[in-house]
Amino acid sequence: MAIDVVSAHDILNYVVTKPYCCKEEGKSDPMCAPNFIPEFDPVHRFSGHKCFNMTKPMTFQNLGCIENGTTPSRIDFSTTFFDLSNIYEFSAGSLNQVRSYEGGQLKYEVVNGRQFPSDASDNTTCFIKQAISTGCTRNVPNGILGSNLFTTWFWRFHNYVAQQLANLNPSWDDERLFYTARDIVVAFHLQIFYYEFLPEVLGKDHMIEDEIILCNSTGFRDIYDETVVPQIALEYAYASRWFHTIQYGAQKLFDKNFDFIKEVPMVSFTLSVQSLAVDDIMSTVTRGSYYQATGKGDSTVDPDITDVGLGPVQEIFDIPTADLAKGRYFGLPSYTKYRDFCSGYSKKHVDFDDLTDHISDEKIRQLKQVYETAEDIELMAGIWLENLKEGAHVPPTVHCLLSNQLKRSIIIDRHWYERPNRPHAFNYEQLQEIRKASLALLLCYVGDDVEKIQPKPFVIVGQGNNLVSCDEIPAIDFTYWKEES
């Protein structure tokens, strides 16, 4: 499960284009997922006609700002930085909507004794507890299972931190508590993303070599460059779609002894955050999220990803087809051009034979059947067929395109948490506490009934990474944020 890359789903702003085939009558409101809990009935998802819709992102052409007939230029509603905008700005301008303006807290709703994100107000019908029967979840952060879990956890963590700060500093007002908590939570998230999650995916040695992380991750560092324009490459989100190929289709549920209960199609949770609020689903799914393994990077895709995709709201959605199609839609250059770029332009890739260092002969033969020349190969098709990079869990071109942005995201961020001279920077002791951030710690703080967890939850349980009690996970000492009176 990936943070921030997964949270891309919270900002997806695709519009559904004309369906290829669709039943006319009895179409439900697409934002109101039919409820499948508690039976988790995968069968009804396939009832009726099969209706496959393609999607289009919002573009400046749609708004008439750029002439039609030009390459579509996408409007992105999320911020350019890794600043947990899926929590704090999950739709543009929504920050004020999600603050409670008391004690620095974010608004929440309690269902079954559990805290869930909520921006619903009293006169809407979109509280999660209502959605359990109505299916309506228009007003809450609502995406795929992974992002719903992460949003919920970080939302709760914000409130946890704000409460710690309030206890230590009774004189702080809501404003100060809110912004100090946000700063800590964003840093905590970045520390997990860059120093815990990404090393498992990209390989720690590669990341050190590419200067994305520090070898000795204790001190400050500052690579901010105000002359670099803050931007996220289209290719970052695009190449990240490769992760759809390792998405495992089944979500396993475990009881408190980590005994397997059952498995549920992962996609059944898509756009159905309310399903997490039923019974003890949140606890059993949370355990599954760190106890079960991910899918394999072996050029095959789970059938639910190609047939169901969006879960209950559409009968069929083929995510890999959408992934390939978006490359054409955005007018991305040929795969060979990205190979040139990723070789630092030390090698030119023109013929099929130039691609053999990352793609097997058999797969080159398959490419030849589909594409007339090597320069016709699309980026997505190329990365689907690449072997995984040595010392990493992604193909080399995905590695290159992600690494490129991940480094730039530090360079462009004036508020990067490791900077000693940013406005309201952490002092050295506070930064040491932030360095303790880990997914295990997050789940021990705010996860549902998490009493035991492996120290490295992005890695499967095993020797050297066995389940331990939460008491053994190093915790943050918030007293470093107590203001001297």
Ligand code: HEM
């Ligand atoms: C159950 C699992 C998942 C489902 C159902 C799902 C579904 C989708 C769908 C429907 C889209 C939009 C496709 C389009 O219309 O073009 C999408 C986009 C995307 N997905 Fe997933 N996805 C899943 C898992 C993941 C994972 C694990 C990652 C990465 C770690 C990921 C990364 C992305 C990215 C980066 C995009 C493009 C976002 C953008 O351009 O705004 N997805 N996904």
Ligand SMILES: [Ca+2]
């Ligand atoms: Ca952001």
